[in-house]
Amino acid sequence: MTAALGKDLVGLERLSPDQIRLILDTAEPFKEVSERPIKKVPALRGKTIVNLFFEASTRTRISFEFAEKRLSADTVNVAASGSAVQKGETLVDTARNLEAMRIDMVVIRHPSSGAAEFLGNRIRSNVVSAGDGKHEHPTQALLDLLTIRDKHGKIAGLRVCLVGDVLHSRVARSNIWGLSKLGAEVGVCGPDTLMPRGIEDLGVCRFRRIEEAIEWADVLNVLRLQLERMEMGFIPSVREYYRVFGVTLERLEKASRPLTIMHPGPMNRGVEIDSRVADGPHSVILDQVTNGVAVRMAVLYLLAGGRPELADAAKRGGTE
């Protein structure tokens, strides 16, 4: 009960293990809300949330929007294209103008690392990061953690390997923070060109061969290979990448035990992951998507409201 989240959620780096557990535990009952005949609870009735997306996103934006609507919040979507941003308005000006219309929360996705925190420090509304640059994508990592916990019943002591483009991946960074805070062992595997220098300093094991990673891990979180990386010379070709680092059925069958397979989407079938693996019995990729809504509901619920001056006034006797 003491692990409140504060005003914003911009990353997992600064959250305590207790705060992360609070979010995961709160997400648990929200899963059931999405199974109800009326998939809606009035918890955020009257709150206005703006989804401010400066980068294209389908899954994350829709997931946030479902989470908001299932909590009865009123939502507005603002995309960078077609907005005042294109006319040269700064991020803070955009947000201040929205605040002038009396909003309560901003969910922001932005191509610049640190944009969510920058904004959170300048406006009164709660700010939730939906991914900023190469920094963090906290709700994705939280849904990954929830999915791992569902599948294995625990996180501590598990070996989770992130496979692929760790260098450009905010999902990887948030996962490394979250997993290590909850006591998992974290591995990374991918081409040297797509590994940040000094990654071992974060306390992760570095695997140069996918076969070694598979032998070591309980869970593989296969990252999306952005195809433009090839044009930028990070990898020789997509076919070459699949041959060397692709998570294929043949490779997984050689492991001594079945591995849980995750992917944050959108998948490039036949590039980073074999279709037979993505659709196989140990894939929890669609569970991740389901859990995404519950985790985002939990985050929004925990951040919203909570005006301490009113809390004191409300504390008048009764266990009711």
Add this chain to the structure above:
Amino acid sequence: MSRPDRTIILDARALSRALQRMAVEVLELAHGTDRLVLIGIQRRGVELADRIARLIEKDAAVVPRGALDITLYRDDLETVGPKPVIGETRIPGDLAGKHVVIVDDVLYTGRTVRAALDELADFGRPERISLCVLVDRGGRELPIQPDIVGTKVKVSDGERVDVLVEELDGRDEVDLVRTR
């Protein structure tokens, strides 16, 4: 056992007798178990609903039971400091045509019951909803009255009612606690 700031209202035997009587009254009120559904309010209401259901099941058919966490339907979410941990909500099947008996430990302002009624409405349209509480401590802020009451307690300012159940607290007891 009882410290000066904690007075026992019901000990384990009295609580057991109260539940026994409440179970009989539930059966009478619902005219048997055909349409009866017991829904406990998290957390101690769930345990009490379970006890009442088991008492009824001793000489009648199985009683469907569920659990309701009303946190997300509270009218004071703005004012609760640290957000309460949300418990499980589990509704057994379709409520249409059923006689739902809501079970809770303490009835005070009535706001919890108001929230429970709103939440149940989102799960269907029971034919009837009744309210069964172990302790009615008065102090209503809404026009809500119980149908079945275990015991009534007069509670003064600076006092609180604590319901303890074996499953969660290690013993069955209802206490009047002086808080200042």
